[in-house]
Amino acid sequence: MALNALEHERRRRERRTLAVLLTPGLLWLMLFFAFPLVIILVYSFMTNGPRGNIVWQFTPGNYIDLFTRSIYVNAYLRSIWISILTTVICLLLGYPLALFIVRQPPRWRTVLLFLVLIPFWTNFLVRIYAWQILLANNGLINSFLSALGLPPLKLLNTEWATLLGLVYGELPFMVLPIYAALDRFDFTLMEAAADLGASKRRAFWRVMLPITMPGVAAGSVLVFIPTIGQFVVSELLGGAKVDYLGNLIQRLFLRSNPPNWPLGSAMAMAMMLVLIVLILIYFRATSEEDR
Amino acid sequence: MIEATSTAAQPRAARPALEQGRLTWSGLALTVYAVLIYLFLYLPIAILALFSFTRDQFGVRWTGFTLDWYLRLFANQRLMGATLNTLYVALVSTFVATVLGTLLAMALERHRFRGRTTVDTLIHLPIVIPEIVMAVALLAFSALVFDLIRLLTDEIVRRSLTTVIIGHIAFSVSFVVVVVRTSLKNFDRRLEEAAADLGANGWNVFWRVTFPLILPGVIGGALLAFTLSLDDFIISLFLSGPGTSLLPVEVYNKVRRAVTPEINAISTLMLVLSITLVVLSQSVQRRQ
Numbered sequence: 001m002a003l004n005a006l007e008h009e010r011r012r013r014e015r016r017t018l019a020v021l022l023t024p025g026l027l028w029l030m031l032f033f034a035f036p037l038v039i040i041l042v043y044s045f046m047t048n049g050p051r052g053n054i055v056w057q058f059t060p061g062n063y064i065d066l067f068t069r070s071i072y073v074n075a076y077l078r079s080i081w082i083s084i085l086t087t088v089i090c091l092l093l094g095y096p097l098a099l100f101i102v103r104q105p106p107r108w109r110t111v112l113l114f115l116v117l118i119p120f121w122t123n124f125l126v127r128i129y130a131w132q133i134l135l136a137n138n139g140l141i142n143s144f145l146s147a148l149g150l151p152p153l154k155l156l157n158t159e160w161a162t163l164l165g166l167v168y169g170e171l172p173f174m175v176l177p178i179y180a181a182l183d184r185f186d187f188t189l190m191e192a193a194a195d196l197g198a199s200k201r202r203a204f205w206r207v208m209l210p211i212t213m214p215g216v217a218a219g220s221v222l223v224f225i226p227t228i229g230q231f232v233v234s235e236l237l238g239g240a241k242v243d244y245l246g247n248l249i250q251r252l253f254l255r256s257n258p259p260n261w262p263l264g265s266a267m268a269m270a271m272m273l274v275l276i277v278l279i280l281i282y283f284r285a286t287s288e289e290d291r
Numbered sequence: 292m293i294e295a296t297s298t299a300a301q302p303r304a305a306r307p308a309l310e311q312g313r314l315t316w317s318g319l320a321l322t323v324y325a326v327l328i329y330l331f332l333y334l335p336i337a338i339l340a341l342f343s344f345t346r347d348q349f350g351v352r353w354t355g356f357t358l359d360w361y362l363r364l365f366a367n368q369r370l371m372g373a374t375l376n377t378l379y380v381a382l383v384s385t386f387v388a389t390v391l392g393t394l395l396a397m398a399l400e401r402h403r404f405r406g407r408t409t410v411d412t413l414i415h416l417p418i419v420i421p422e423i424v425m426a427v428a429l430l431a432f433s434a435l436v437f438d439l440i441r442l443l444t445d446e447i448v449r450r451s452l453t454t455v456i457i458g459h460i461a462f463s464v465s466f467v468v469v470v471v472r473t474s475l476k477n478f479d480r481r482l483e484e485a486a487a488d489l490g491a492n493g494w495n496v497f498w499r500v501t502f503p504l505i506l507p508g509v510i511g512g513a514l515l516a517f518t519l520s521l522d523d524f525i526i527s528l529f530l531s532g533p534g535t536s537l538l539p540v541e542v543y544n545k546v547r548r549a550v551t552p553e554i555n556a557i558s559t560l561m562l563v564l565s566i567t568l569v570v571l572s573q574s575v576q577r578r579q
Contacts (some may be wrong), residue, residue, distance in 0.1 A: 014402070017493065021398035022410070025391040025464060029413055032461040036428035043431055093328060096492075100325040103318075112325075114573065119332050122565040123522045125539055126558040129546050130335035133342055136550060139351045140338060171332070199316075221419070229421030232524065236546060246423050253427050254529065261431060268424045279419065 039239030044265035062266035071243070072267070079245040080274060082159075083227040086166040087174075090223045091216065093167070094174035098215075101175075102182040113179060120172035128165050128236050135161055135237065139207035156241025165233040170226060181215025217285045222276060228271055245271055338563060343555035348404035351550035360556040370541060370557060377538040380452055380527075381520035384459035389513040391460070392467025393505075399468070400475040417465040425530035429458045433530065458526040463519050467512035470576075474508025507575050514572035518565055 044062055047055040066072045134140050135155040136279045142152040155161060185208065193203035209216075231246030240247060243254060245267055252264035323573060357551040364370060398404075417425065430450075437448045478501075486500045487493075502509075524539040531537055538561070545554050 013493070018398055018402050018404055021394045021402070022437060025395040025468075026410065026413075028460065028464065029417075032429065032432070032457055033417055033425070034413065037424075039431050039435060040424075040428045096321060096324055097328050100321045103321075115329060116332070116571055117573075118566055119336070121518055121522075121569045122336070122397075123539065123558075123561050125522075125524050125543060125546070126339070126561050127336060129542070129550075129554070129558060130339040132546070132550050133339055133351050133555070134335055134348075136351050138349065139550075143352055168331070168335070171328075180294035181577055225419060225421055229423040231423070232543070246421075249423055249427060250528075253430060261427075264427060265431065268427050271421060275419070275421070 014210060040265040043125055043262050044269050046262045048130045048258075048260045048262045050258070052256075052260065059262075062263045065263065066266050068243040072248070075245050075248050076267075076270060078242060079228055079271075082163065082166065082225050082244065085163060086170060086227045087220050087223045089163075089167050090171050090256040094171055094219065095178055095216070098175050098178040098182050101179055102185075112272055113176075116124055116172050116175050116179075120176070124169055125232060125236075127169060128233055131161070131165055131168065131237055132156065156237065157241065159238055159242065162234045162238035165228065165237040166227050169233065170223040173222040173226075177218035177222065178212065178215040181218075213285065217282050221278060221282050225275060228274060234277075272282060294347075339555055340559045340562065343552060343559045345552055345555075350550050360552040363553055364556050364560075367553075369536065370538070373538045373541045374537040376535060377454060377521060380459060380518050380537065381457050384456045384463060384520050385513050385517040386543050387456075388460045388463040388516045391508060392464045392512055392516075393471050393509055395464070396468045396471035396475060397518050400472050414465050414468050417462045418469075422462070422523075422525040425462060426458070426526045429461070429526065430529045433457075450530055450535075452531070452535050454530040454532070455527050455535070455537065458530045459516075459520045459523060462523075462526065463516035466515050466519060470512035470515055471505065471508045474505045474576075478504060508522065511572050511576040514568055514575070518568045518572070521561075521568075522565060544564070 029191070043054060045058055045060065047057045047059050047061070049055045065259070066076070097116075101109055101116075104112060134137075136142070137152065137154070137156065139156070141155060145152055189207050190203050193207050194200070199205065229246045229249075231244060231250050234240060234242070234244055234247060249264050249267050249271075252260045342350050342353070343360055344358070345353050345357050346357045346359075347353065350360075395410075395414060399407065399414075423478045433450060433454050440448050441447055482500055482504070483496050491499065522539065524543060527537045528540050528543065531540060538557070542554060542557060542561075545551070
C-alpha cells in the first residue's frame with residue numbers, strides 16, 4: 001500500500017515536471033508559429049477589398065488565379081525550375097568536395113569541414129552582395145577582361161547571376177549532410193567491389209552512391225527549401241527582371257498599392273504544397289534509421 | 292593458394308595511397324577540384340573585405356588604401372542606431388529562445404509521453420518551412436492582433452522591435468532544441484541518480500548536476516540563436532515597423548541601389564562578427 005502511494009506520488013511529480021518543461025515552448029510555437037500558418041491558410045480563401053483590406057467572404061479565386069493566369073503560373077514554374085537547377089548543381093559540386101574531405105587524415109577533416117561551415121553561418125545577404133562587386137559592369141571580372149583586351153560582359157542583372165548566387169549561397173547545405181553520410185560509409189566496400197571485378201565507376205554507381213543516398217536526399221531538401229522562396233538573390237543579382245514566387249509574395253504583402261494579402265497567402269500555401277510533396281518523396285527515398 | 296594471397300595483397304598495399312587521396316591521378320584531380328571550390332567559397336568575401344579599404348568611391352576596384360569608409364560608418368547615426376537595435380533584438384530573442392528550447396529539449400530527451408512524436412514534428416517544422424512563409428504568416432497574425440487591440444482598447448499598435456523579437460524566437464527555438472538535445476544524449480544519467488541518492492531534490496539535481504554538465508550545449512545553442520538573429524533578414528524585413536530599422540534591412544535597402552565602399556565596410560564588420568561567433572560556438576561545443 002505504502003509502495004503504491006509512493007509510486008503514485010512519483011508519477012504525479014513526473015507529470016508536473018513534464019508540464020513545466022513543455023508548456024512554455026509549446027505555447028509559444030502554437031501561438032506564434034502554428035496559429036499564424038492557419039491564419040494565412042484562411043486568408044488564402046478570402047477576398048481582397050478595394051483598398052487592400054481583407055473582405056471576409058469565401059472564394060477559391062486566388063487559387064484559380066494562381067493556376068491559370070500566366071504571370072503567376074510562370075512564377076510558380078520558374079521557381080520550381082531554378083530550385084531544381086540549383087539543387088542539381090549543388091549536388092554535382094558538393095559530392096566530390098565531401099568525398100575529398102572524407103578522404104583526408106582526421107585532423108585535416110575537421111579543419112576543412114569547418115571551412116565549409118563558416119560561410120554557412122555568415123550573413124547570406126552579405127555573401128550575395130559580395131558577388132555584386134565581382135559581377136558589376138565596371139567590376140572586377142570585367143576589369144580583368146578588359147586588361148586582357150576582351151570586350152566586357154553583361155554579368156550582373158541576368159538570370160545566370162541569380163543561379164550563381166543561389167548555388168554559392170546554398171552549397172554548404174549540400175556538403176554537410178553528404179559528408180555525414182560518407183563519414184559513415186565503409187570504404188572497404190569499394191575494395192570489395194574492385195576485388196569482385198567492378199570498375200571504379202561501376203563501384204561508385206552501384207555501391208557508394210546508393211549507400212550515401214540519405215545524405216544526398218537530406219542535402220537536396222535543405223538546398224531546395226530556401227531556394228523555392230528566395231527573392232533576395234534575384235533582386236540583388238538578377239535585377240528582379242523576372243518574377244519568382246518569393247518576389248511576388250513580398251510585393252503583394254509589402255510593396256504593392258493596394259496590397260493583396262489573400263493572393264499572397266495562396267502563393268505561400270502553394271509553395272508549402274511543393275515542399276510537402278518533396279518531403280514525402282524524401283521520406284519514401286530514405287528508410288527510418290537513415291534519418 | 293600462395294598466388295591467390297599475393298594477388299589479394301596487392302590492392303591492399305596500394306590502399307594507403309588511395310585513402311590519403313594523394314599520389315593517384317584521380318586523387319590529384321580531386322585535390323585541385325577542392326582547392327577551386329574553396330576559392331569559389333572564399334574569394335568573393337575576401338574581395339568584399341579588401342574593397343572596404345579602397346579609395347574608389349564605387350567600391351568595385353582598387354585605387355589605394357583608406358579607412359575613410361569605416362570612419363564614416365561610425366559617424367552614421369542611422370546605421371549605428373540600426374546596429375544597436377539588431378543587438379538588442381538578438382540578445383532578447385536569444386535569451387528567451389534558449390530558455391524555451393532547453394526546457395523542450397529536456398522534455399523530449401528525458402520523458403516518454405503521449406503525443407511526443409507530434410511535439411517533435413512541430414518543433415522541427417520551423418526549420419523546414421521557407422522563411423518567407425513564416426514571415427508572411429507572422430505579419431498576417433500581428434495585423435490581426437493589432438486590429439483586435441484597436442477594436443477593444445482604441446489604442447493603435449504598430450509593428451516594432453517586439454514583433455521582430457517574437458518572430459526570431461519562433462524560429463530559433465527549434466535550433467536550440469536540436470543543439471541541446473545532442474548534449475543531453477551524451478549525458479550520463481547515473482550522475483543524477485547518484486545526486487538523488489545523496490539526498491538532493493529535483494531542483495538541486497538540475498542546477499547542481501544536470502545544468503553545469505549540459506552548459507556547453509546550452510551555450511552552443513544560444514550562440515547559434517544569436518547568430519541566426521543577427522543574420523536574419525527576411526523575418527526582420529516583414530516584421531519591423533516603419534520607424535524601427537535593423538542592420539540587415541538597412542544594408543538590403545542600400546545594396547539594392549548600388550555598391551558603395553561604405554556598405555563593403557559594414558558588411559565586412561558583419562562577416563567578422565559572424566565568423567567570431569561561429570568559431571566561439573564550435574570551440575565551446577568541442578570542449579564537451
